[in-house]
Amino acid sequence: MSGSMTEEPKPAATGGGPGGEPGGGVGACAAVIVAAGRGVRAGGDVPKQYARIGGEPVLRRTVGVFAAHPAVSTVVAVIHPDDAALARQAAGPARVHFVDGGASRQESVYNGLKFLDNLDPEFVLVHDAARPFVTADIVGKCLDAARRHAAAAAGVPMADTVKRTDEAGVVTDTIARDRLWRAQTPQAFRYRDLMAAHEAAAGRALTDDAAVAEAAGFAVAMSPGSEDNFKITAAEDLARADRIARALAPRVTVVGHGFDVHAFGPGDHIVLCGVRIGHSRGLEGHSDADAALHALTDALLGALGEGDIGQHFPDSDPQWRGAASDRFVRHALGLAAAADGRLINLDLTIVCERPKLQPHYDAMKRSLCALTGLPPARIGLKATTTEKLGFTGRGEGLAAQAVVSLDLPDTV
Numbered sequence: 001m002s003g004s005m006t007e008e009p010k011p012a013a014t015g016g017g018p019g020g021e022p023g024g025g026v027g028a029c030a031a032v033i034v035a036a037g038r039g040v041r042a043g044g045d046v047p048k049q050y051a052r053i054g055g056e057p058v059l060r061r062t063v064g065v066f067a068a069h070p071a072v073s074t075v076v077a078v079i080h081p082d083d084a085a086l087a088r089q090a091a092g093p094a095r096v097h098f099v100d101g102g103a104s105r106q107e108s109v110y111n112g113l114k115f116l117d118n119l120d121p122e123f124v125l126v127h128d129a130a131r132p133f134v135t136a137d138i139v140g141k142c143l144d145a146a147r148r149h150a151a152a153a154a155g156v157p158m159a160d161t162v163k164r165t166d167e168a169g170v171v172t173d174t175i176a177r178d179r180l181w182r183a184q185t186p187q188a189f190r191y192r193d194l195m196a197a198h199e200a201a202a203g204r205a206l207t208d209d210a211a212v213a214e215a216a217g218f219a220v221a222m223s224p225g226s227e228d229n230f231k232i233t234a235a236e237d238l239a240r241a242d243r244i245a246r247a248l249a250p251r252v253t254v255v256g257h258g259f260d261v262h263a264f265g266p267g268d269h270i271v272l273c274g275v276r277i278g279h280s281r282g283l284e285g286h287s288d289a290d291a292a293l294h295a296l297t298d299a300l301l302g303a304l305g306e307g308d309i310g311q312h313f314p315d316s317d318p319q320w321r322g323a324a325s326d327r328f329v330r331h332a333l334g335l336a337a338a339a340d341g342r343l344i345n346l347d348l349t350i351v352c353e354r355p356k357l358q359p360h361y362d363a364m365k366r367s368l369c370a371l372t373g374l375p376p377a378r379i380g381l382k383a384t385t386t387e388k389l390g391f392t393g394r395g396e397g398l399a400a401q402a403v404v405s406l407d408l409p410d411t412v
């Protein structure tokens, strides 16, 4: 059982744990998070416990549940010594002690337990870092079960029929699934019991800490886990974890508004929503003067709090001369996508006396669908006049207004 400690355990002190937090002694519970694996079976260039799901390292989610749990006073993460910097960064702001792991999971847990020797908590929870969807409820129920029995393991009753096969894969028997469970973590123990059980099990490879305790003769009760409390092992698990993390993350709907005007000038057509419309005049402007797409760009930038179109595409820059304005919209949509945003709908109003736009609605709407990826039902497109009042009424120019709503992570 080797493995140097990355921190020295502090001397025992009444009412003071290794980091000065209360929580040693009778009634106290520590958590040992096993994060020492280096496997990259789940894909990516870092071990799975440091991979990001929903934008956050797996370890941070896992550690956060225990650090925030009212029954848990001390959290120890057992890590591979080569991953110290990675682990500290991944764990984030939670108060965590880091301990070097050993050659096997069992040795790593034992190193974590030894670190707690001076603190001497009454209970200890052992949990896999790669199970980030553990909940406070699962932790609490596991600990309660350990208080009632000698030890407890979270798990899920077997729902599938279980078959045993011979070496050729042919079924030899069907195992009655009643009272069969799939064991997960957390697993909860009286600290001194688990220490003694680990010492007795040294040199024997056992599958989990419940098995270590069983081998030492302690009664282990099962307590309710959940299907979401699965262990990230393969790449598909990481993808599933990312989907769950994103679904759990709070999101908000934001609204953006844009307004644009271009003056009529010489020409034989105008461009609106990316559609060329024949007319006795053209629109003046640095780009193709597509006021509708400029208003839409500003609405998107507005929803993102990202300034306006002039800041992103200065009209002093010759590269935008005559440019098709769909590129401005694509740029703003790219910013939304980078923020993990989703465009929900858009509503455009174009204000002019002429040309009459109704004959062009279908083409304009198809163009907006293609540009934004929205279905027709999420695109509003309207034209109005100002009853011959003002600059639009006098035919001096054309105005466009756009409103968009975006679904965004609530990270502010």
Ligand code: MG
Binding pocket: 260, 261, 262, 285, 289, 290, 291, 294
């Ligand atoms: Mg403009």
